[in-house]
Amino acid sequence: AQSVTQLGSHVSVSEGALVLLRCNYSSSVPPYLFWYVQYPNQGLQLLLKYTSAATLVKGINGFEAEFKKSETSFHLTKPSAHMSDAAEYFCAVSEGSSASKIIFGSGTRLSIRP
Amino acid sequence: EAGVTQSPTHLIKTRGQQATLRCSPISGHTSVYWYQQALGLGLQFLLWYDEGEERNRGNFPPRFSGRQFPNYSSELNVNALELEDSALYLCASSRVTEAFFGQGTRLTVV
Numbered sequence: 744a745q746s747v748t749q750l751g752s753h754v755s756v757s758e759g760a761l762v763l764l765r766c767n768y769s770s771s772v773p774p775y776l777f778w779y780v781q782y783p784n785q786g787l788q789l790l791l792k793y794t795s796a797a798t799l800v801k802g803i804n805g806f807e808a809e810f811k812k813s814e815t816s817f818h819l820t821k822p823s824a825h826m827s828d829a830a831e832y833f834c835a836v837s838e839g840s841s842a843s844k845i846i847f848g849s850g851t852r853l854s855i856r857p
Numbered sequence: 858e859a860g861v862t863q864s865p866t867h868l869i870k871t872r873g874q875q876a877t878l879r880c881s882p883i884s885g886h887t888s889v890y891w892y893q894q895a896l897g898l899g900l901q902f903l904l905w906y907d908e909g910e911e912r913n914r915g916n917f918p919p920r921f922s923g924r925q926f927p928n929y930s931s932e933l934n935v936n937a938l939e940l941e942d943s944a945l946y947l948c949a950s951s952r953v954t955e956a957f958f959g960q961g962t963r964l965t966v967v
């Protein structure tokens with residue numbers, strides 16, 4: 744069975760500092776991995792996805808994530824935080840290749856200090 | 858291209874009533890997912906429909922049900938509403954890989 748664990752329900756960083764949001768997954772097949780962002784009272788927006796191509800994936804708004812099979816991790820990073828990055832971030836996994844159930848982590852709320 | 862649309866945006870019901878939520882997927886998408894996002898509980902998988910059939914359901918009681926129509930739109934029904942059903946209900950559609958989400962329906966049970 745697939746699962747996703749996000750370490751840290753709340754992360755706070757200063758504006759301009761590095762953002763690191765952690766995600767570990769479990770999957771019996773090569774996974775498809777995603778990061779989504781949710782702003783208050785809105786739906787989820789796809790930030791980036793890994794689909795077995797390059798292990799370093801670049802997404803929107805300056806975010807990127809690296810797939811590390813040996814560590815079963817897919818951590819999200821951004822070199823310099825901006826106030827507008829404050830939101831809830833969700834990591835997700837699916838079996839890919841065809842429509843399949845997508846499992847989400849519990850989410851990490853990112854706060855940015857001025 | 859129109860995104861995933863959900864209606865209504867807000868819904869207020871009293872305990873014991875029934876609620877019906879609707880979702881229109883992106884054109885060409887055959888899979889529809891429903892998630893419940895209650896305060897402090899993250900995204901809980903509810904139901905997954907693909908090609909008109911229920912493919913999987915999460916750990917929710919039978920009073921949560923739904924269906925997918927021939928045009929791939931979907932309906933989520935919640936019977937015998939309880940206060941704990943108050944949440945944001947998100948619908949997503951998918952064709953092959955990633956899911957695209959609607960803005961959600963905020964259900965409040967009073």
